[in-house]
Amino acid sequence: MREQVLEDLIKLTGYSDKDRETLKEFSAQTTGLVDEFVKGFYDTLFAYEPTAVVFEENERQEREKTLTGWLLTVLNGDINDDFFKNLWIVGLLHIKRGVPNSYMLGMVSLVQQLFLTKCLESFEKSDAERLFGAFKRLMDVVAGIIAEGYYLSYVEALSNVAGIKKEVVDRMINIEIDAMIKVERGG
Ligand code: HEM
Structure with missing residues (x-):
C-alpha cells in the first residue's frame, strides 16, 4: 500500500533521480537559505491562531x-528509500498533534513559493526552472505521502478500533458515501 502510494506519486508528478541530482548540483547555494525558510515557516504558523495553538x-x-x-536533507538531495518511508510516520505524528492536511498543504505551497522567488532571484532562467521543478516535484511527492499516510492510517486505526475488517469498512463506507452524495445533491 505504502509502496503503491509512492509509485503513483512518482509516476504522476514525474519526479525522478535526475531531480535528486539537480538538487545536489545547486546545494552549495540553496542550503544557505534554510534558516530563512525555517523562520518564514514558523513565523507564518505562529502568526495564525489555529496553527499557533498546535504547538x-x-x-x-x-x-x-x-x-x-529535514530541509537540509532535501536541499542536499539526500533522498533515498528511508526518506520516503519516514514520511509515513509524519502522517501519524500530524494526526496525533492535530495537524490537518489543509495546514500541511498550505505550508508546502508557502515553501514552494519562497523557493521559487529565490530561484528567480539567484539563477538564470533555465537553471531556475530546472531547480524549481526538481524541488516542486519532490515536495509534491512529500505532500502526497503525508496526506495519504494521514488518511489511510486514520481509516486503518478506525477499523482496528471498531474491530471491523478493511473490506467490510470499505463496503459500509461506500453505502454511507452514496447517501451523503444524495444529501449534498439535495436528496
Ligand atoms: C511543509 C509541510 C510540512 C512538512 C514537510 C512537515 C514535516 C514534518 C516532519 C518531517 C516531521 C517529523 C520530524 C519533526 O518532529 O519535526 C513533522 C512533525 C510534526 N509537524 Fe509537520 N510538516 C509540515 C507541516 C506542518 C504544519 C503546518 C504543522 C502545524 C501547524 C506541523 C506540525 C508538526 C508537529 C506538531 C509535529 C510533531 C512533532 C512531534 O511531536 O514529534 N507540521 N512534520
Missing part, C-alpha cells in the same frame, strides 16, 4: 531544529 509552549526551538535538518 506547546517552548516547542518552537525543537521544531525549528528538526525542520532545519
Whole structure:
C-alpha cells in the first residue's frame, strides 16, 4: 500500500533521480537559505491562531531544529528509500498533534513559493526552472505521502478500533458515501 502510494506519486508528478541530482548540483547555494525558510515557516504558523495553538509552549526551538535538518536533507538531495518511508510516520505524528492536511498543504505551497522567488532571484532562467521543478516535484511527492499516510492510517486505526475488517469498512463506507452524495445533491 505504502509502496503503491509512492509509485503513483512518482509516476504522476514525474519526479525522478535526475531531480535528486539537480538538487545536489545547486546545494552549495540553496542550503544557505534554510534558516530563512525555517523562520518564514514558523513565523507564518505562529502568526495564525489555529496553527499557533498546535504547538506547546517552548516547542518552537525543537521544531525549528528538526525542520532545519529535514530541509537540509532535501536541499542536499539526500533522498533515498528511508526518506520516503519516514514520511509515513509524519502522517501519524500530524494526526496525533492535530495537524490537518489543509495546514500541511498550505505550508508546502508557502515553501514552494519562497523557493521559487529565490530561484528567480539567484539563477538564470533555465537553471531556475530546472531547480524549481526538481524541488516542486519532490515536495509534491512529500505532500502526497503525508496526506495519504494521514488518511489511510486514520481509516486503518478506525477499523482496528471498531474491530471491523478493511473490506467490510470499505463496503459500509461506500453505502454511507452514496447517501451523503444524495444529501449534498439535495436528496
Ligand atoms: C511543509 C509541510 C510540512 C512538512 C514537510 C512537515 C514535516 C514534518 C516532519 C518531517 C516531521 C517529523 C520530524 C519533526 O518532529 O519535526 C513533522 C512533525 C510534526 N509537524 Fe509537520 N510538516 C509540515 C507541516 C506542518 C504544519 C503546518 C504543522 C502545524 C501547524 C506541523 C506540525 C508538526 C508537529 C506538531 C509535529 C510533531 C512533532 C512531534 O511531536 O514529534 N507540521 N512534520
